[in-house]
Amino acid sequence: MKKTNLSLILALLAMASFSLFAQGKSAKTTSNKTIKGYLMDSMCATMAVSKGPKVAMEKAEKHSKSCALEDDCEASGYGVMSEGKFIKFDKKGDKDALALLNKTDKKNHIMIEVTGMNGKDNFAVSSIKEIADNTGATDNAKKSDMHEHHKMN
Numbered sequence: 001m002k003k004t005n006l007s008l009i010l011a012l013l014a015m016a017s018f019s020l021f022a023q024g025k026s027a028k029t030t031s032n033k034t035i036k037g038y039l040m041d042s043m044c045a046t047m048a049v050s051k052g053p054k055v056a057m058e059k060a061e062k063h064s065k066s067c068a069l070e071d072d073c074e075a076s077g078y079g080v081m082s083e084g085k086f087i088k089f090d091k092k093g094d095k096d097a098l099a100l101l102n103k104t105d106k107k108n109h110i111m112i113e114v115t116g117m118n119g120k121d122n123f124a125v126s127s128i129k130e131i132a133d134n135t136g137a138t139d140n141a142k143k144s145d146m147h148e149h150h151k152m153n
Contacts, residue, residue, distance in 0.1 A: 032115055032126065037082030038063065039097055039110045041073035045086040053084020061135065064108045068101055079123065080114050089114075093125030100130060109133045 038060035040048070044067060048059035060081035067073055078097035079088040089097060093116065104110060111133040116125040 032117060034113060034115045035080050035082050035087060035123075036111065036113050036131065037080040037087075039068070039078060039100065039112045040081045040086065041068045041076050041078055042086070042088055043073050043076035044068070045079060045081055048081070049084070049086050056081060056084045056086070061133075062108055063110075065101055065104065065106060065110060068110075074098065080112060088122045090116075090119060090122045090124045093123060093128065096125055096128045100128060104130055106130075109135075111135075 038057075040060050040063050044063060045056070045060070048056040048063075051059070068078070077088060077094045078101075079086050079093075081087075093114070097112075100112070101110070111131050112128055113131045114123070114125055114128045116123050116127070118124075
């Protein structure tokens, strides 16, 4: 009888722990979060991240608007490169990022602030806006900076 009570208590504790863990996990995915970083297409970002966080941020900073608007780059979708990590946007975020790219006068150094929620496979964007790049970088896209995804291999 004592063994049955102990088993029952352990089972109840395990279920309670799992329930608390699941609640904590869902709370993380439902709270809005704001991220600052560089707007980049997924294809170029994947290659940049493979070179390490420092190089990824350097590539993101220099990544050109014209490259991000190329057909293959646009088709790969968009996201934000922040602290050497790439965070992929959902479909709404892709559309908002494309609109921002078409609107901006900048050739590169496209710094953004994006708000949304972490999803299973991407970042569910609720808002995106261009912000000042306070890194001291200048808008200096050169022909050689364009099409970086070809040079990153």
